[in-house]
Amino acid sequence: MTWHDFGDGRAVTAASFVAAARSLLDAAVDAAGGGEETRADFVAGLAACLATSGPYATLRLDAGLVDQGVRGELATNVDAVSALVLDLVADAPPPRQTGPADIHSSCVGYSWIPPVVRRLIGGPELHPARNLYNEWLWQLVLLRDALIPFTNPAEVPVLAGPDGLTRLQDARDWFAVQVMTRRIAHEAIVRFAAEVVAGARAEGAYGFQHGGAVVLPPVALDGPVLGPAYLLTYRVGTLVPEDVAFFVPATGQETATLSAPAKAAGEVEVVSLSDRLVPGPPGPAGTRTLTLVVGFDGHEWTVDLGQALRGHRYAARPSGPQRTSTSDTATWSGCAVLREDGVVAVPDGGLIPTGGQRALTLALLGRLRPGNVVLWTGQDVEPGSVLLDVRG
Incomplete structure (x- = not known):
């Protein structure tokens, strides 16, 4: 029995x-x-x-x-x-x-x-x-x-x-x-999750699709920017026609230095962007890439979702006393970052307003060079940091 x-x-x-x-x-x-x-x-x-x-x-x-x-x-x-x-x-x-x-x-x-x-x-x-x-x-x-x-x-x-x-x-x-x-490693969490749900092994993936559902970090599925960066969310729905697919980062991005002039705080307008995920062609061993496409006023910018999620994992989330003013901080346009090709270095740090928009923040995290990027909600931070202002 x-x-x-x-x-x-x-x-x-x-x-x-x-x-x-x-x-x-x-x-x-x-x-x-x-x-x-x-x-x-x-x-x-x-x-x-x-x-x-x-x-x-x-x-x-x-x-x-x-x-x-x-x-x-x-x-x-x-x-x-x-x-x-x-x-x-x-x-x-x-x-x-x-x-x-x-x-x-x-x-x-x-x-x-x-x-x-x-x-x-x-x-x-x-x-x-x-x-x-x-x-x-x-x-x-x-x-x-x-x-x-x-x-x-x-x-x-x-x-x-x-x-x-x-x-x-x-x-x-x-x-x-x-x-x-x-x-x-995030890859270890994804690998185990795929064993649990699909009985399959995912190598080097940040998410997967199986049985009419996708498994991705929550920020990729409309979750909050300040939510979990390593855990996964199970969501019914499909992104690709295959029953089983493993989503992996794209490779070969060059590094560019942002050359647009900095502006004073308050001079940079935060625009509302549309967004969607677009799968790349099938790759070896059931892999696919996913591209985050953000658009505004007839313009569209693309960011590899794997790179964006990597940036999300690496971004600092400081705690501490609140800064009283940002008037002395150089402010950059998020669109200026997205216009550059590849990974973008911001010289001497500065502030990039996002208006609390998940898609814009995630797209910027996919373009900014990791290391000194901060998901910022008003705290005092080290000089030279690139502050993504995620306050709504």
Whole structure:
């Protein structure tokens, strides 16, 4: 007897997966003697495993390279996804069929909290309870980790198979190593997300399309400029005709120095731009480029979306005291930047108003040379910085 109806493989939401896994939990509770206290202890054990610190945590984020913005984004999202999973466990409806009496668990030996140890360590009659609890714990830890890359985890269809999410074991272990021990590359997050959703490997991609939906950083899908730069959003809809496509950066951009004269603050008009994403021709191994096209008054400028998202990841987001005036700051026209070819260097820094427009800001981030670009909301910053004023 199995605990799910996933067959040889199908996409399921987190709610559907947790609901199916409840048969494992119910069977484990019954095999351990039953009772709501037993169930509460088992759920508490799951909560301890989903924590990001402490002796029972399966993904430690309380140590390592703490100065990374990506680590902060991931840690916040891990907490949010863990809370989602625990809420779904609390609300999961009773299963339509009785769960298995025993199971061969794939669990890799996650630690048990003391109340669970007291429930499960005993005579041989508790062997099925241990197996069932281990498998339930293992499957829901895999689910939590599978959803970490996404800003909207409740909406993401995860590809489950005959063994639940066990197919993700190797990919999850690889991703956990990246998260816990290394400087986390955006490509690593995208690669794991593609394994979760599509069962495919994305190399060097910043997003992908699969099964009638696109997965991209949220700022590329109308998300806020000051929102996450490393996480991904799942959105129903297509950009290219292929069922599976991996979006990769274009290559070979030259560097230009902005030569238009600087203007005084208040002299540069911020125009409203239209925008759209245009796919490039199919490339090797199912790859495509995407071009962000922005237009105003009959003029259009193009920026490679991969370069724009790279600039978004590299741009500083300072905190600190607010500057009282920008009257002494050289102000540049965003259109002057977009008119240049390739990557643009702004001499001696300055201020570029955007009017809070997402598309204009993203287009500028795709043209400005990374390194001293700041997403600016009024803070005091180091001299020589290029301030993209993202205030509306």
